[in-house]
Amino acid sequence: MSDAVETADLGDLSDLSDGEMRCFEDVGKYGIVVCRVAGQLHALEDNCSHADTPLSEGRFRGTKITCPLHGAQFDVTDGSHSGPPAWEGVPHYEVDESETGVSVRLASTTVDDRDDLGGGGMLRTR
Ligand code: FES
Incomplete structure (x- = not known):
């Protein structure tokens, strides 16, 4: 039995500067959005937990990305x-950046921050 975790190669992102983000639509169920903060890359599922909107179409400032539809913010x-x-929250994934990509x-x-507001649900629209 294998417990290997699936990985996805994203290529060279050395051109992605602090404060920039890039989406990869073909990774995972909803795609992922990769953001650089203080030199480090972070990846989130590209799907707002409120009502299924791509977060990569929103605004990214500091460590927060703001959903373009109703303004929810995610770290x-x-x-x-x-x-x-x-x-x-939305799923967050570990990113490994090396000389090879x-x-x-x-x-x-x-x-798991669902208890912050006493639980809730997602409105699936796609
Ligand atoms: S869909 Fe993102 S805040 Fe409503």
């Missing part, structure tokens, strides 16, 4: 949310 360093209208482990390391 790109751990996937946690900052409050309503989202009820929970970038890979992402597709096992979520998300902080």
Whole structure:
């Protein structure tokens, strides 16, 4: 029995500067968005936990990405949310950057913050 975690190679992201993000639509179920903060890369599922909107179409400032639809904010360093209208965070993935390129482990390391607001659900629209 294998417990290997699936990884995805993203290629060379050395051109991605601090404060920039890039989406990879073909990785995982909803795609991922990769953001650089203070030199480090972070990856989130590219799907708002509120109502299924690509976060990569939103605004990225500091460590927060803001959903373009209703303004929920998520911390790109751990996937946690900052409050309503989202009820929970989004999956966060480990990123490995080396001289040969970038890979992402597709096992979520998300902080489970659903209890912050007493639970909730997602409105699936796609
Ligand atoms: S879909 Fe993102 S805040 Fe509503």
